[in-house]
Amino acid sequence: MTTRQPTPLGATGDGSTTATGERRTIAGRSDGRRRRRDRGLMVPEAEFRSYYGRPIIKEPAWTLEVPWYFFVGGMAGAAAPLAVAARLTGNHRLARSALTVAGAGVTASVPLLVSDLGRPERFHHMLRVIKPTSPMSMGSWVLAAMGPAAVGAAVSDRLGILPGLGRAAEVVSGLLGPALCTYTGVLVANTAVPVWHEAGRELPMVFAGSALASAGAASMALTPAADAGPARRLAVVGALVELATAGVMERRLGELAEPYHQGPAGRYAKLARGCTLAGAAAVAAGGTRRRWAAVAGSGLLLAGSALERLAVYKAGFQSARDPKYVVKPQRARLEAANR
Amino acid sequence: MTLTDLPTPTFGGGYDGEARPRMGFFTDTSICIGCKACEVACKEWNLVPEHGPLRISGNSYDNTMALGANTWRHVAFIEQAKPVQVPDVDLAAAAAAASGAVTGVAQAREGMRWLMSSDVCKHCTSAACLEVCPTGALFRTEFGTVVVQQDICNGCGYCVPACPFGVIERREGDGRVFKCTLCYDRLKDGMEPACAHACPTKSIQFGPLEELREWADAKLEKLHEAGFGDARLYLRDEANGIGGAGAFFLLLDEPEVYGLPPDPVSTTRDLPKLWKAAAVAAGVVVTAVAAAVAGGRR
Numbered sequence: 001m002t003t004r005q006p007t008p009l010g011a012t013g014d015g016s017t018t019a020t021g022e023r024r025t026i027a028g029r030s031d032g033r034r035r036r037r038d039r040g041l042m043v044p045e046a047e048f049r050s051y052y053g054r055p056i057i058k059e060p061a062w063t064l065e066v067p068w069y070f071f072v073g074g075m076a077g078a079a080a081p082l083a084v085a086a087r088l089t090g091n092h093r094l095a096r097s098a099l100t101v102a103g104a105g106v107t108a109s110v111p112l113l114v115s116d117l118g119r120p121e122r123f124h125h126m127l128r129v130i131k132p133t134s135p136m137s138m139g140s141w142v143l144a145a146m147g148p149a150a151v152g153a154a155v156s157d158r159l160g161i162l163p164g165l166g167r168a169a170e171v172v173s174g175l176l177g178p179a180l181c182t183y184t185g186v187l188v189a190n191t192a193v194p195v196w197h198e199a200g201r202e203l204p205m206v207f208a209g210s211a212l213a214s215a216g217a218a219s220m221a222l223t224p225a226a227d228a229g230p231a232r233r234l235a236v237v238g239a240l241v242e243l244a245t246a247g248v249m250e251r252r253l254g255e256l257a258e259p260y261h262q263g264p265a266g267r268y269a270k271l272a273r274g275c276t277l278a279g280a281a282a283v284a285a286g287g288t289r290r291r292w293a294a295v296a297g298s299g300l301l302l303a304g305s306a307l308e309r310l311a312v313y314k315a316g317f318q319s320a321r322d323p324k325y326v327v328k329p330q331r332a333r334l335e336a337a338n339r
Numbered sequence: 340m341t342l343t344d345l346p347t348p349t350f351g352g353g354y355d356g357e358a359r360p361r362m363g364f365f366t367d368t369s370i371c372i373g374c375k376a377c378e379v380a381c382k383e384w385n386l387v388p389e390h391g392p393l394r395i396s397g398n399s400y401d402n403t404m405a406l407g408a409n410t411w412r413h414v415a416f417i418e419q420a421k422p423v424q425v426p427d428v429d430l431a432a433a434a435a436a437a438s439g440a441v442t443g444v445a446q447a448r449e450g451m452r453w454l455m456s457s458d459v460c461k462h463c464t465s466a467a468c469l470e471v472c473p474t475g476a477l478f479r480t481e482f483g484t485v486v487v488q489q490d491i492c493n494g495c496g497y498c499v500p501a502c503p504f505g506v507i508e509r510r511e512g513d514g515r516v517f518k519c520t521l522c523y524d525r526l527k528d529g530m531e532p533a534c535a536h537a538c539p540t541k542s543i544q545f546g547p548l549e550e551l552r553e554w555a556d557a558k559l560e561k562l563h564e565a566g567f568g569d570a571r572l573y574l575r576d577e578a579n580g581i582g583g584a585g586a587f588f589l590l591l592d593e594p595e596v597y598g599l600p601p602d603p604v605s606t607t608r609d610l611p612k613l614w615k616a617a618a619v620a621a622g623v624v625v626t627a628v629a630a631a632v633a634g635g636r637r
Contacts, residue, residue: 051415051598052398054405061496061509061516078624085632094636118494118514125474125493132614133607136497137473178621185620186613190471190606191500197606200613204620212627227636234631241623288637320500327595330602 048331050323057192059320065116067313069109070184071306073143074211076105077181078238079219080150084174086230087167094231096157097222101215102173103154106147113143135187142183146176181211188316194256194326195319196312202249203312209245210305212238213276217283217301225288232287232294235301239280242308243273256325259318260311268311276304354481361483362526363585364535364543365551366457367558368597369570371542373400373455377412380537384522387411388510399453405598406458408510411519412534415597417454456597457534457543460485460506460519461574462585465605468498468507468518483548484521484585492516503581503603521585548585555589567591573599580604
């Protein structure tokens with residue numbers, strides 16, 4: 001799946017019977033505003049059959065807390081190793097800012113995740129088992145370990161209490177951070193939702209880039225310019241990783257990427273990329289000398305990172321809702337196997 | 340097949356001597372009459388609440404719409420403009436002879452055929468819902484079926500988009516997920532599931548999966564001999580993306596016509612690749628941080 005090249009979704013029925021429901025075409029519904037070169041517009045009308053056009057898979061039961069958790073958790077996950085690295089190079093002011101971001105991020109993560117549950121009072125059932133086949137289980141354990149470590153390290157650093165333990169906690173959170181900001185890509189890809197599952201190779205990297213951009217941006221905003229160099233560079237590099245990988249993802253998805261150009265996901269994606277690009281440019285061009293450029297760039301990068309998660313989240317819902325995204329690739333797969 | 344034969348990695352023979360033959364459903368849609376007795380029996384036995392106020396869908400006789408938290412059996416109705424085949428050859432020949440028409444070939448006539456099919460949870464061998472469940476609420480029973488423990492489920496909802504068939508769903512007002520249990524309580528007492536018990540035509544057959552498969556193969560052969568070339572078995576084989584199903588079907592058209600995915604895959608089949616991608620991404624995070632601080636303080 002993840003290694004497959006995108007195939008034109010040329011699935012057809014046998015043509016002899018008129019099935020119930022609808023035969024629709026991707027080309028017939030395509031968004032005229034798409035600028036991307038799209039094979040779907042060039043192949044003959046590809047048909048598919050469905051049961052009254054009803055969805056085959058269920059939309060996720062999740063609410064908006066989930067993409068916001070992806071954002072704050074990702075930011076915390078990327079900020080934690082930045083704190084450790086800054087400390088190792090003697091940049092204690094940046095280390096303090098990054099720790100603050102990490103501590104605040106994991107603190108915000110917990111209520112977001114608990115309130116999304118159908119039975120919030122049973123949140124601790126997440127820690128009944130350790131299951132590598134469940135990215136949510138693994139993520140829960142990472143967050144359960146990193147949360148106290150990051151918050152403890154930040155508090156210790158601010159208040160100067162138990163400095164030895166604080167430094168140890170800082171290292172622990174720095175080691176777990178990269179896992180926290182990338183497992184969420186696996187979490188959404190490990191579903192039957194076509195636009196998520198088929199992007200499994202890119203999603204962790206998109207989320208990593210987005211996390212680096214937001215962690216760099218937030219840490220930079222909290223640090224005097226003279227000490228904020230690493231955070232600035234991290235923000236710009238993260239933004240570039242995010243933009244590049246999102247582009248690769250869409251190209252590889254081919255026609256399945258359609259939700260990224262339509263509806264709410266399309267709007268979020270466009271806004272996300274605009275904000276990220278503008279933010280990276282502002283930080284790169286004026287981040288060192290002009291405070292306003294640094295602050296504006298930081299805000300744009302944070303907005304871009306959050307919007308990117310929202311775009312991915314919404315695209316999943318849009319792709320689950322329409323049976324064509326499920327039927328056509330599966331038909332194409334079967335036909336390729338029979339050939 | 341016993342439970343210890345199941346290739347599901349999470350549950351490799353956890354029952355030892357207590358494992359029972361794998362039980363399942365074979366739904367033969369060629370004899371379904373669309374009475375919905377299965378839906379009613381399921382709701383009554385399992386105390387499944389109504390799924391909201393009655394809505395008339397306009398889609399033939401299907402007002403249940405889909406499988407979900409409050410609909411564990413769903414009868415699909417499909418109306419097709421297709422000449423109806425007459426399986427009884429003697430009757431057709433007699434009719435043709437009586438009217439003096441051309442004999443020997445069943446005439447294609449105007450008409451429609453009505454497909455009906457009772458859908459249910461597939462109790463997959465590689466069950467994505469079970470594998471992604473972070474609490475262990477979903478488990479595999481000694482019968483090889485997949486069941487939610489309602490006292491454990493915390494409503495995280497991960498199983499909902501994981502299911503390639505759109506079966507499991509969070510119940511509104513409750514917060515937990517629900518689906519077919521293959522009447523685990525009845526199986527424990529040696530009884531057949533309520534839907535199979537209620538089915539008046541034995542379209543829903545229950546039994547050891549191995550026996551059901553043999554029966555289904557024989558039925559398919561008969562149908563093909565009778566000229567029903569469209570007939571096919573869906574999810575009968577283990578060489579598919581879900582490693583075989585505990586509930587499989589005899590269909591008279593392509594699966595997607597019934598709202599079923601033509602080539603379902605358990606998402607966790609690709610999980611090793613996904614974890615690898617995350618490891619690479621985590622490596623990029625570490626490298627980017629190291630490079631950023633290496634560039635100096637300003």
